[in-house]
Amino acid sequence: MSFPDVRMRRLRRNESLRALVRETALEPGDLIYPLFICPGEGVRNPVSSMPGVFNLSIDEAVREAEEAASLGIGGLLLFGLPESKDEEATGAWSDDGIVQQALQALKQSSASKKLVLMADACLCEYTSHGHCGVIKQTGEEWDVENDPSLALLAKTAVSQARAGADVVAPSDMMDGRVAAIRKGLDGAGFSNTPILSYASKFASAFYGPFREAADSAPQFGDRRSYQMDGANAREAMREIELDLAEGADMILMKPAMPYLDIVRAARDRFDVPMGAYQVSGEYSMLHAAFQRGWLDQNRTMLESLLGIRRAGADFIVTYFAKDAAKLL
Template identity: 55%
Template sequence: MELTDRPRRLRTDGVRSLVRETSLSAADLIAPVFVDATATERVPIDSMPGHERVPVDEAADRVSEICETGVEAVILFGIPESKDATGSRAYAEDGVTQRAIREITAETDAYVIGDVCLCEYTDHGHCGVLETGAADDPTLTVRNDETLELLARTAVAQAEAGVDMVAPSSMTDGMVAAIREALDGAGFEDVPIMSYAAKYESAFYGPFRDAADGAPAFGDRRHYQMDPANRREALREATLDAEEGADVLMVKPALPYLDVVGDLRREFNRPIAAYNVSGEYAMLHAAAEKGWLDLEAVALESLQSIKRAGADLIITYFAEDVAERL
């Protein structure tokens, strides 16, 4: 038999990289940073090896370390000094995230994204204003429309502090429209919105909740985050956010939802982001510690798969390590 089509011809050294279909660079990556108003020194996050909570006065130094690897953008998560029922420290002028934004933008050239949510700031750990009822009732859920005003205030507070982009993550209906209106009304028409358009009620968030001290005090988030079984619903969510003015559409988590990343890439002519979440990061570390996987290789392969599925931007805890290799 005479073979006329031999794909292996293009797999030899020299040509292999020339015909590579998917490229990944440090400029595609966004590194999460946890800033802790209660900390006086860096605190390692046990469930996320290599990551720490940093005090506000070390936030700029931490971001400078990230930028030295070639990563150009960070997303900030704050741990406040106190919490209450409405998460008021999220939108306070002197809130932890606002203080960190001022420090980082004054001392670095990093592109700074602010996560806009209330779960890290509420004493109940949910992403907004709770329905009236018993404080420990597991059936309670977040009151959607009352939460919109607080999200808008948080976004404006971050913009006033100098943030480059805001990223609402609460899966509140109408959040993009409310934030866009508030930003424009405050004179921040040029601040873009990266919406967590398809955020699933996932089991892969555990380590993040340890890192950001944002776990619900009771119940769960199934009444406002998406059902992991749903794919078509993601298009509905993303369409609403795009119509409301989202500049970037995000899928979270990434690896279990690559089909959704691909769907959004095909349907929308705007940047698509994917969040390679803490559980995805932690499980690869755990397997590597057992000697079952090569951590550097599987981290790179994971991020390449997310990019191949259609993501333009990837939020990942592997950002620094992979950027240095790239």
């Protein structure tokens, strides 16, 4: 059958019909809200390249968490800005690190009963050189050493679990990090703590504003020797397979919008909980258009998130989480 017997517009005539046959749903519980935690009290420093995003002291982060919980948002993803940095990323795995302190405070708040508290288990925010692992330097030559970095990542994850993290989320892209973290968690008595692996993290230009927010820009070189080449879709599937084999419970695609084909391919291939990270560059790019009146903010924001869900993501890490939840 075809036109005029078949008229596809029949089911688009009004919002009630459109809602009835809508294939993809977007709800506040699908959203994860990233927070950047910094030292101090009463601190709410705006990130200039990310409108509406702030570096927050722990007391302000608790207020944000309470608002997020009231909006029905699914969880928080915590990043830390330590008071000092060193080559061993001590602030990442210290039991009195900034994220560990924030987790302890959040666990004592009413928000913790409604939110999943996720901790980004990486080293770049805590190293003096800004890379995601241990650096070996010989003259002008340098490299991020894979295997020595695993011990620090495992220590970081264990420390975060001890502080109250419901989920640890390694984002470094070192080979073997999931297995090392799983072994560390199990050995420390945290066998029930899930690992959300940034299994497919590409070396992307869209991370630029995040590096201001997290004060994590590399002091030399770049991260292309450990984050993925944006041209490689099949390699992304191999990365995911390996992380799942090592014990990852969930996987995360990053970035989202420029890599929706990766999200779709992973959804079709892997029957595990999967998220996508709508990264800082995606957020800032849209806000630049909003500020110039080129795009309608509410419609564009929700459409961008719906597209990520339609591609196959079960949940979305996004800086739009609060604004979107208010509309939903």
